[in-house]
Amino acid sequence: MADDNVVFVGSKEVMSYVLAVTTQFNEGSDEVVLKARGVAIGRAVDAAEIVRNRFLTDVDILDITTKTEELEDEEGGTSNVSAMSITLGKKSS
Amino acid sequence: MADDNVVFVGSKEVMSYVLAVTTQFNEGSDEVVLKARGVAIGRAVDAAEIVRNRFLTDVDILDITTKTEELEDEEGGTSNVSAMSITLGKKSS
Numbered sequence: 537m538a539d540d541n542v543v544f545v546g547s548k549e550v551m552s553y554v555l556a557v558t559t560q561f562n563e564g565s566d567e568v569v570l571k572a573r574g575v576a577i578g579r580a581v582d583a584a585e586i587v588r589n590r591f592l593t594d595v596d597i598l599d600i601t602t603k604t605e606e607l608e609d610e611e612g613g614t615s616n617v618s619a620m621s622i623t624l625g626k627k628s629s
Numbered sequence: 630m631a632d633d634n635v636v637f638v639g640s641k642e643v644m645s646y647v648l649a650v651t652t653q654f655n656e657g658s659d660e661v662v663l664k665a666r667g668v669a670i671g672r673a674v675d676a677a678e679i680v681r682n683r684f685l686t687d688v689d690i691l692d693i694t695t696k697t698e699e700l701e702d703e704e705g706g707t708s709n710v711s712a713m714s715i716t717l718g719k720k721s722s
Contacts (some may be wrong), residue, residue: 547680574671575668585709
């Protein structure tokens with residue numbers, strides 16, 4: 537899957553990400569991946585739920601994975617942050 | 630699976646939930662489910678990642694599901710909130 541099917545979820549309004557995902561599906565993508573880290577994870581879940589419940593009812597969540605990423609802070613130390621990928625795709629039925 | 634294998638994640642420190650999950654596995658549970666809503670979803674992911682990476686390396690995330698729940702507010706209206714269930718279990722290998 538090409539990188540342009542990935543929507544990175546940050547601190548914008550959740551509807552920005554809903555729009556980004558919906559646009560990618562409407563332009564012909566079969567799958568779109570929402571990626572988020574830390575506090576943005578909840579927003580990514582909200583976006584996925586809104587897309588599949590309200591905008592694209594033929595789209596469902598195909599897979600959700602999590603991992604831990606190590607971030608370097610300003611003093612050169614590291615801290616861990618959780619990251620999530622939510623794969624949305626057309627229902628197979 | 631019995632309800633006592635469910636850990637509800639709220640606003641406490643993430644390590645409270647890590648401890649709750651670890652305790653359930655150490656008492657013999659094969660699977661433990663973390664459940665969270667709204668802003669607590671990120672904390673549930675953190676707890677799952679910490680359990681599998683640092684405390685119980687024979688445990689992995691078996692399944693993650695999301696849904697939308699309707700909450701009634703004080704004025705009788707409703708608002709939607711995302712909910713997540715993370716199923717942790719012993720690795721099959």
